[in-house]
Amino acid sequence: MGMVRLLASAFLALSVAACGGGVARASAEEPYVGQPGKDVIWVPTPPSLVEKMLDMAGVTAQDYVMDLGSGDGRNIIAAAKRGARALGVEYDPTLVQLSRRRAASEGVGERARFVEGDMFQADISQATVLALFLLPDNLLQLRPKFEQLRPGTRIVTNGYEIAGWEPKEVGVAPGDCVPWCTAYLYVVPPTEANRN
Numbered sequence: 001m002g003m004v005r006l007l008a009s010a011f012l013a014l015s016v017a018a019c020g021g022g023v024a025r026a027s028a029e030e031p032y033v034g035q036p037g038k039d040v041i042w043v044p045t046p047p048s049l050v051e052k053m054l055d056m057a058g059v060t061a062q063d064y065v066m067d068l069g070s071g072d073g074r075n076i077i078a079a080a081k082r083g084a085r086a087l088g089v090e091y092d093p094t095l096v097q098l099s100r101r102r103a104a105s106e107g108v109g110e111r112a113r114f115v116e117g118d119m120f121q122a123d124i125s126q127a128t129v130l131a132l133f134l135l136p137d138n139l140l141q142l143r144p145k146f147e148q149l150r151p152g153t154r155i156v157t158n159g160y161e162i163a164g165w166e167p168k169e170v171g172v173a174p175g176d177c178v179p180w181c182t183a184y185l186y187v188v189p190p191t192e193a194n195r196n
């Protein structure tokens with residue numbers, strides 16, 4: 001078994017265990033942990049780590065926050081609650097619809113937007129913050145796009161590091177968060193790709 005498949009299996013096993021065992025759909029409206037996705041399954045970031053990630057990135061009302069593979073919209077909705085404009089890109093249309101309903105019901109439907117699309121095709125050039133929960137190979141595949149972002153753009157990842165990059169900070173969610181409770185903060189440096 002290759003390293004990526006091994007990591008993906010660990011990802012699912014750990015997440016399902018933390019959610020009490022079986023991979024079962026709670027309702028037709030709700031996603032379930034381990035639900036298949038195009039390039040990565042759905043596993044939610046725990047609420048305390050969502051807040052920790054946004055704290056680490058120093059998200060304010062001046063930011064434009066993006067999540068690639070935004071799931072049920074939690075990172076984007078939390079960023080919008082801090083006053084930021086925020087955009088989630090999600091491949092699964094049912095998750096996009098769910099995210100929009102949640103954003104509206106939480107009163108941030110204007111600032112928290114969601115589009116159905118492939119994260120590898122998304123225009124991320126205007127983001128000042130990326131808040132991500134993706135597998136290492138997803139992050140590696142996205143790295144050339146990260147290198148084109150403006151210097152100073154913050155990227156905060158749940159659980160996995162960006163290969164070849166040094167995190168500025170490693171943070172752990174407070175309280176009884178289990179699992180997926182460690183986040184990594186990166187600040188995009190000047191690169192060949194973003195110098196102009």
Ligand SMILES: C[S@@+](CC[C@H](N)C(=O)[O-])C[C@H]1O[C@@H](n2cnc3c(N)ncnc32)[C@H](O)[C@@H]1O
Pocket residue numbers: 036037038039040041042043044045067068069070071072073074075089090091092095117118119120132133134158
């Ligand atoms: C691990 S979940 C993270 C969800 C959310 N970002 C969070 O932190 O709770 C990954 C999400 O990526 C989505 N996804 C998988 N491949 C994708 C792709 N190529 N483009 C956009 N979304 C994708 C899945 O449907 C899933 O919702």
